Amino acid sequence: MEKLSKIGRYDFLAEPFHCDFSNHLFMGHLGNHMLNAADFHSNERGYGMNYLNEVNRTWVLSRLAIEMVDMPKAYDRFSVETWIDSAMKFFTGRNFKIVGESGHVYGYGKSVWAMIDLNTRQPVDILAVRDGLINEYVETEYTCPIEKSSRVKMSAEADPIRSIDTYYNDVDVNGHINSVKYIEHVLDLWDLAWYKRHTIKRFEIAYVAESHQGDCLHFYREQRDTDIDFNVRIAKSNGGGEEAEVCRCRVLFV
Template sequence: MLDKVGKYEFLAEPFHCDFSKRLFMGHLGNHMLNAADFHAAHRGFGMTYLNPLHKTWVLSRLAIEMEKMPPQYAKFYVETWVEGVMKFFTNRNFRVVDAEDENLVYGYGRSIWALIDTDSRQPQNIMDIRDGEILNYIETDKACPIGALSRVRMSKDAGLVASVPTHYSDVDVNGHINSVKYIEHVLDLFALDTYREYRIKRFDIAYVAESYYGDTLNYYREDVSDDVFCVRITRVPPESSEETEVCRCKIEFVKD
């Protein structure tokens, strides 16, 4: 057996950093998802094993909470481990640390993943995969000292602030809109001056349904306080006026 915790090195490439010369949140999200994929694949329950069985993992919820973002050119590790397994879902955690000084912890993440059938898109029993071998990789002793994942509750008062068409580059290997694209679009709802004065402390996203190439995504924003905002995202398919909720997000800023 491999170690229960996977550890993967990444680089904060300059073109993956914003004007503050620190890594974009969206690129950090991608690195976390890549680390999750590497960890699962190396232990026998990743995409390369599942896809021929017409099964795949889809992200259900994600929370990223950071004390700071890795700076330009910094090498850093994303550690990841499975904290718990249920019939249809797994809880997976992340820790982001500097590669040269592992006492420098940039932040943490929590996530929930669902196993689904790629044809029916219906949940599948995780215990059917390799007779439940994933249970051998549950790690409950490693700390992830951030709050639990949020359902992101919103009122009906949120106002429409943007409508974004989807394109080729939005579509991922599962054939639906990439999970991280929603994060990038939500962060684009805030002016550049916001990021000059504040940094993102925590980003929660709860996925409700999938969206697809050609859909128009509508973004509804609700200001909870001066530094906390919620966003509801809906999809409208081509040649349709039917609007379906896709996901909800909560963004917490702090003074930089």
């Protein structure tokens, strides 16, 4: 296999119906573009889902932090650069840079991924795939200046905000609730009036457990040190009455 560059660059368009009332790209659609870039990058280099599914493996997102200066507007063409900055036995770090045609940097992302067995749903050794091929593509010199995801702490007094059921459109290729769907549902906890006064500066999400179609998701929100900084916890229930945590988020506005 031909050795490719360590950094991949993929071009996208902010399509008008992927933009919100302010004519800027929805954060959820940006997240989809970032995950697509990650998929393109890993497949081209031989350790992506196209190969992994043949050996009963897949990638799952464990953590994601997105920090933006601003968002692409409708019809803006932009690129997502992505690269691996670390590879360990059970986790790998992947960075993102969102860049406009003129070179303007919209923002950055940091993520952590695990590889799991499709049957057991348990983590497997990333470095065992193709004799550790991923190590040949680790790039540590290219800058991603944002902080890694923080450890979100929530108290037992966090306010329950909303519960929603999950359906066909929530499920992705891995058979569980799509990583970006959680982001969209979390951002819906604030109404249109809030977004007319505030924009999203930073979004963090840490995935704790999988949820599936038919699970009911419960959203709890708690304010941090300022009135524009929040933690969110998502839990699931499947009819038995007990809740299990699915993920935790931080949302910082400006």
